[in-house]
Amino acid sequence: MCRFVAYLGDPIIVEKIIIKPANSLLHQSYEAEESAMTVNGDGFGLGWYNSKVRKEPGLFKSVLPAWNDMNLLSNASIIKTNCFLAHIRAATTGGVSIENCHPFKYDEYLMMHNGSIQDFEKIKFNLVSLLDEEAFLWIKGQNDTQYILALFMTNFREMEIVKPASHQQLVDCFNKTFLDIEKLKSAKGIDSISNYNIVLTNGERMIATRYCTDPTKDSRSLYFAEKIACNISKHNGELKLDDVVTHERSAALISSEKLTADEHFWKEIPKNHLVVIDSDMEVTFHKLAEVKSNS
Template structure:
């Protein structure tokens, strides 16, 4: 199972959450007891906002295991943010590739997901038909998560709504209803 954390609050150095605590995301990824192999080693991703620079997120992804990537350790010790996502991948769908690592970003938006869309291979073509050329060409990976986000983005663009929590929740529910069709 993948593992992730989403943080919004007072600015903090990412290392304080990702590495230092006894049950940090990185330590959990090396002790995944429910797995046959107790390691989440299929890549990771980090997305953060530095709103003093602009409103688009910084993103770093790697197919290295998170617990074995010195670049992640160095970045986490120097990045301070009040809003970030971190995801450690345990691949169930799609190849081990940076394109399949979360979080996914489009403009100022970040998205990650844990779980599996049952029967995804049967509905993948249906979902892709609903995408405009812009969103269709944005999709680079094979995961159900990226396709879920793409459909959400498509609905968001069609509705031309202001981005806020209420509209996001409403459109995400609409996205899930669309998938269930």
């Protein structure tokens, strides 16, 4: 089913989030607590930013299980960044390969996904016809996530969105992307559901969606740490969930599962919503248009 975590805020050593918490992403790779599939051992990926070096992110991926990769365990303790995405995979569409491990880099963007387009192979050929040349040539793997990102970027350009996109433009682009896919399924008489728990970032702003074409069957959890402060000097880089008001928030965290036992700090992202975390840590939620699988 896959699990992931995304961080934006004051610089932090990534192991403080992906390894140290009781229910860390590493723990979820062999014993996920909020997933029907408890083992996510088909590879992992880490993408992070260092704007002083370049605007494009770095990537580290492996087909080894996260719990058994010494490179991850070693490097996570020395990578310090203001923004990263980390993902552990339980393969559905596409084989176990580096090319299919999340997150995926598109210019300065990183994207990862927990979910799937059921019956993807039945619409794959038709979906390709919707892509512009740049997006089509970017795809290197076989999983549906890369095609979703390619379609989103195609729509972004065709909608003539100028960076930085407004919140409404992001909502509109995701709505169009999900609708385009469901139209392809409908044309083939496919009524299976699609799930899109997605995180997209450029290292300065983060967007996440929790979306299912049948919300009554949405089984994939997604959380936002509503009140979080990660002051390196105060907490020695540890993840701390502090009682802070919005204007004092210094970091934001999105996760497939609650990482700590501080239940009251973890807010479930509403079904079929998009959340935007801006560079000033302002957090806003937007309703996405609901598209039935058989529309």
